[in-house]
Structure formats: structure tokens, C-alpha cells
Amino acid sequence: MSGYHHGMRTQVAIIGAGPSGLLLSHLLDAEGIEAVVVESRSEEYVTSRIRAGVLESAVVDLLRQVGLGERLSRQGLEHGGIYLQWPGERHHIDFVDLIGRGVWIYGQTELQKDLVATRRCAGQPIDYEVSDTAVHDIDTDHPSVTYIDRDGHLRRIDADVVVGCDGFYGPSREAIPGLRSWERTYPFAWLGVLANVAPSTDELIYAWHPDGFAMHSMRSLEVSRLYLQVDPDDDIANWSDDRIWECLARRLGHGEGDWRLTPGLITEKSILPMRSHVSSPLRHGRLFLAGDAGHIVPPTGAKGLNLAIADVALLAPAIAMLLCKGDGALASSYSDTALRRVWRCTHFSWWMTTMLHRYGDDFDAELQLSQLRWVTTSEAGARGLAENYAGLPLDLP
Numbered sequence: 377m378s379g380y381h382h383g384m385r386t387q388v389a390i391i392g393a394g395p396s397g398l399l400l401s402h403l404l405d406a407e408g409i410e411a412v413v414v415e416s417r418s419e420e421y422v423t424s425r426i427r428a429g430v431l432e433s434a435v436v437d438l439l440r441q442v443g444l445g446e447r448l449s450r451q452g453l454e455h456g457g458i459y460l461q462w463p464g465e466r467h468h469i470d471f472v473d474l475i476g477r478g479v480w481i482y483g484q485t486e487l488q489k490d491l492v493a494t495r496r497c498a499g500q501p502i503d504y505e506v507s508d509t510a511v512h513d514i515d516t517d518h519p520s521v522t523y524i525d526r527d528g529h530l531r532r533i534d535a536d537v538v539v540g541c542d543g544f545y546g547p548s549r550e551a552i553p554g555l556r557s558w559e560r561t562y563p564f565a566w567l568g569v570l571a572n573v574a575p576s577t578d579e580l581i582y583a584w585h586p587d588g589f590a591m592h593s594m595r596s597l598e599v600s601r602l603y604l605q606v607d608p609d610d611d612i613a614n615w616s617d618d619r620i621w622e623c624l625a626r627r628l629g630h631g632e633g634d635w636r637l638t639p640g641l642i643t644e645k646s647i648l649p650m651r652s653h654v655s656s657p658l659r660h661g662r663l664f665l666a667g668d669a670g671h672i673v674p675p676t677g678a679k680g681l682n683l684a685i686a687d688v689a690l691l692a693p694a695i696a697m698l699l700c701k702g703d704g705a706l707a708s709s710y711s712d713t714a715l716r717r718v719w720r721c722t723h724f725s726w727w728m729t730t731m732l733h734r735y736g737d738d739f740d741a742e743l744q745l746s747q748l749r750w751v752t753t754s755e756a757g758a759r760g761l762a763e764n765y766a767g768l769p770l771d772l773p
């Protein structure tokens with residue numbers, strides 16, 4: 377390939393500056409490995425998009441171990457469990473009582489800001505607003521990434537390893553020959569809102585309702601994050617703020633007993649699809665996939681972000697062993713090891729999603745209510761939910 381404005385040489389070329397790409401670059405830096413990150417969107421976009429909100433305790437432990445826990449510990453909210461609800465009943469599942477650990481509420485936007493700041497402090501640039509990103513020669517020990525930078529120059533990065541952290545719509549997954557994929561699209565979507573109002577609950581409420589699922593989450597003691605089940609082809613233009621609050625109040629049990637939902641100023645609202653996707657393998661030659669590039673889960677189990685972090689926590693030492701010691705054992709086992717956790721979290725996310733969302737017929741509804749009664753009254757059932765939700769240990773080398 378000729379005619380490059382600038383060629384660059386590095387050890388690891390990372391496509392994508394989301395949480396997986398930036399955390400991977402941070403973990404590689406700690407291993408003394410140089411990485412370059414290219415990103416198609418702007419810094420402002422990647423640090424402001426509203427996404428996940430829950431971090432597993434093992435993930436928080438990891439972030440603290442690698443120097444990313446200071447603001448999280450100060451601003452994050454430690455939660456000991458969640459509420460499961462259906463009309464007339466609300467039950468607390470106490471994770472700490474059941475399995476000895478809980479979760480943290482810390483918006484993905486906040487983690488993203490921490491990651492961007494850390495990479496800037498390390499003097500490691502991120503090439504934002506690139507286009508036409510492509511991977512090359514992944515079957516050799518000299519893979520490369522080409523792209524057009526924000527000034528319109530054709531650029532090439534020669535590397536020892538390329539990692540696709542480019543999310544569901546990035547190019548890296550398609551570069552893997554013979555890739556196998558599993559896909560499940562659910563017959564509903566989530567309408568998500570961010571509101572400048574103190575949460576009406578101390579911990580997250582997941583509510584089954586005949587009209588559809590609703591959830592009350594939060595980002596802080598001043599900002600609420602709430603979700604409604606809607607039709608997959610619904611349009612946000614159909615949802616006035618009043619209609620949203622009325623629907624949330626009904627489904628979350630406003631007025632049942634002494635509980636009230638306090639409405640407030642909605643600052644963001646959008647509809648996001650509900651689907652599962654798993655790709656295999658997550659490695660071919662010198663190309664690895666991590667995070668949403670390799671898998672997508674419906675957000676009902678709060679697993680997407682946590683899975684992305686688990687992938688790169690596994691991948692960083694594997695790359696270090698490969699490049700620093702010439703030992704490819706962990707690199708060879710990365711895909712199988714990561715996919716075991718991906719399928720566990722995919723199953724749990726499917727389980728939570730199919731238990732809590734209103735679809736199917738009345739027979740399905742009775743099955744869901746029976747499952748909810750069992751999970752909230754059986755210690756074995758509650759422990760199973762707690763273990764999966766609060767996070768399985770990170771099975772790191």
C-alpha cells in the first residue's frame with residue numbers, strides 16, 4: 377500500500393475509543409506495551425452518549441486496582457441489591473446478604489471521561505473522527521490498520537496485533553473469515569429517559585406489568601435514569617414527557633401503598649433495540665475482538681459494559697505474553713475463555729428479559745409471574761439471580 381501521508385509503527389493498533397478500547401490501552405500501558413487508538417466519532421460524542429449504568433463489584437475492584445477507581449469511589453453509588461416488582465408486590469433481592477457482594481451505579485459516560493483523561497495524562501493520543509478504517513494482513517505477524525484521518529489524509533498503522541473494539545457496527549468483526557454468529561432479536565425495545573430529578577427509590581426497580589416492563593435506575597442522587605418497554609418500531613416522537621411519566625408511574629406502582637414516582641425535567645430520551653448477538657471466534661491470527669465488537673446483550677441484565685471490561689481484562693495479559701515473551705498460550709485460549717463468560721451473561725440477560733417483559737399470551741404472563749414469585753421467595757432462586765447480576769468473578773490468568 378503506497379501513498380500514505382503518514383505511516384506509523386506500534387505494537388497494538390486498537391480500533392474504537394469506547395470503554396473496551398480505552399481500558400485495553402490503559403492495561404497494555406501498564407504492561408509496557410505501546411498502543412494506538414483510532415476512533416470514528418468525536419471525543420465529545422464518545423464521552424457524552426448515554427449508555428450503561430451498573431458495574432459489577434469485581435469490575436469495580438479491577439478498575440481500582442489499575443488506578444481508575446478514585447472518582448468512581450467518590451461519585452459512584454454502592455447498591456446492595458435490586459427490587460423486582462409486579463402489580464401489588466415489590467420484593468428486594470439482597471445481593472450482599474445472599475452472596476456477599478453488590479454492584480456500583482456509575483454511568484458509562486463517567487467511566488469514559490476517566491478513561492479519556494487517563495490516556496491524555498499518559499500522553500497517548502486518540503485519533504478521533506477517522507473514516508474508512510480497515511484491517512489488513514491479519515494472518516501474518518505484521519497486520520496493519522488503514523484509515524483516513526480527520527484532515528483527509530490516508531494513514532497506515534503497522535502493528536504486531538490489531539484489536540477490534542469497534543462495537544457492533546465496526547469493521548473488525550467482518551474481517552474474520554468463517555465467523556460464526558448467533559442472533560436473537562426481541563419483539564420489543566426500550567424507551568430510555570434521563571431526568572434531572574432525585575430517584576424515587578434507593579435501589580433499582582425492575583417492574584413487570586401487564587402493559588409492559590418498566591425500570592427505575594439512576595445516575596446519581598440528583599439524576600434518574602428510567603426505561604419503558606415499547607414496540608420495536610415505535611417512534612420517540614410519539615412519546616411526550618407527560619405520556620412517559622404517566623406510563624412510568626402506572627407500571628412502577630405509583631400510589632401503591634405509600635410509594636410515589638416523582639417526575640422531573642427529562643433531558644434525554646431515545647429508543648434502543650433489544651437484541652442478543654454472539655460472534656465466534658473472537659480471534660483470527662493477529663486480530664482480536666473485544667466488547668460489543670464480539671457480542672451484544674439486551675440491557676436487562678446490566679451486562680454489556682461489564683462484559684466489555686471482562687474481555688479486555690483477559691486480553692491484555694494475553695497480548696503481553698505473546699509480544700513480550702513470545703508465549704501464545706493465553707492468546708490462543710482468549711476466545712474460548714471470553715466466550716464462556718459471554719454465553720453465561722447472554723443466558724442471564726435472556727432470562728431477565730424474558731421474565732420481565734410483557735409479550736406472548738396470557739399463558740406466558742402466568743409463567744412469568746410464577747417465576748417472579750419463585751425468585752423472590754426462594755433463597756435458591758434469589759441467589760441464582762444475585763450471583764449472575766452482581767457478577768461472576770473475573771476468571772483472569
Ligand code: FAS
Binds near residue numbers: 544666675
Ligand atoms: P462501544 O460501542 O461503546 O465503542 C465502540 C467504539 O468504536 C465507538 O466509539 C465507535 O464510534 C467506534 N467505532 C465504530 N466503528 C469504527 C470504525 N470503523 N473506526 C473507528 N472507530 C469505530 N450496557 C449496559 O450494561 N447497560 C445499559 O443500560 C446499556 N445501554 C445501552 C444503550 C445503547 C444505546 C447502546 C448502544 C448500548 C448500551 N449498553 C448498555 C451496552 C454498552 O454499554 C456497551 O456494552 C459498551 O458500550 C461496550 O463497549 P465497547 O465494546 O467499547 O463498544
Ligand code: PHB
Binds near residue numbers: 429580594676
Ligand atoms: C442503567 O442505569 O442505564 C441500567 C441499569 C440496569 C440495567 C440497564 C440499564 O439492567
